[in-house]
Amino acid sequence: MKKLIPPYIRVLFIFFSVMGLMEYFIDSGNRPAFVKYPMVAVFLFVLLFLLIAIEVTLKAVNTITYTLLSDEEKAKLAHEDTLSLKEKSWYKNLMQRLTRTVPIEDEKQLLMDHDYDGIKELDNNLPPWWVYLFYACIIFAVIYLVRYEIMGAPDQEAELKSEMAQAKIEVAEYMKTAPDLMDEKTVTLLTDKADLDKGKTIFETNCAACHRADAGGQIGPNLTDDHWILGGGIKNIFHTITNGGRDGKGMIAWSKNGLKPKEIQAVASYVISLRGSNPKDPKAPDGEIWVDENAPAGTATK
Secondary structure, eight states: OOOSSOHHHHHHHHHHHHHHHHHHHSOOTTSOHHHHOHHHHHHHHHHHHHHHHHHHHHHHHHHHHHHTSOHHHHHHHHHHHHSOGGGSHHHHHHHHHHHOOOOGGGGGGGEEEEEETTEEEEOOOOOHHHHHHHHHHHHHHHHHIIIIIISOOOOHHHHHHHHHHHHHHHHHHHHHTOGGGOOTTTOOOOOOHHHHHHHHHHHHHHTHHHHOTTSOOSSSOOSSSSEESSOOHHHHHHHHHHHOSSTTTSOOOGGGTTOOHHHHHHHHHHHHHTTTOOOSSOOOOOSEEOOOTTSOTTOOOO
């Protein structure tokens, strides 16, 4: 008997649909679920076996049923198989239920008195699918009106603003735990000894050549006093180390020369910890005294 969908297509469609659903709902990371979890592979193998067995069984049942038919029933079935989709009885019945059209030979019953230059009008009923869709639109409109206009539920614009505000909060929280995305706006002062020791190691490796190991200044300025060329404080120092000093004669941009934001934060915090250490023979002050506007009145902060 003629089939609309071949058995092998049905088997493959069902099998890969189930496999796709399992991959979607099972968290297996970067590996396929049937590779990471052997039981998934076993289940898929059993499913494929069952699908094939069902198709074989159905084919056998159809074959036996066909042999039991009379010659007249076989002829009728053969005739049905030769018909196109639109000529099949089940298709005609389905379209009749969806459209409720009147056969052409019965259209005279629907003729109206309207006549425009010989063109006559039929009084056909609206297709049921169109009527049901129209009713559904009315119901949707009533629910929408009550929900958004009467009950005051948030509309799309309000939802967007709410989601944007929440996204900013989540980004800010993420930035706190993402050191490689840190900048002078989000950097914070480190005070733990382990962080300062790390900053000291980085300073002695990269900065001592210009500022001396005790930060008293040599080619570069003294980093232990209250004078700063480009501003003190963790944010200004982080910015200077990251982007470099004055054009043509200042420090290089260490962000382009091997230091990551977390490392720059550590060395900047270490530099601030050296304030007032009074190294031997310090270099004369450079720049101006920098005062932290957020610090208590009467204090100078590096």
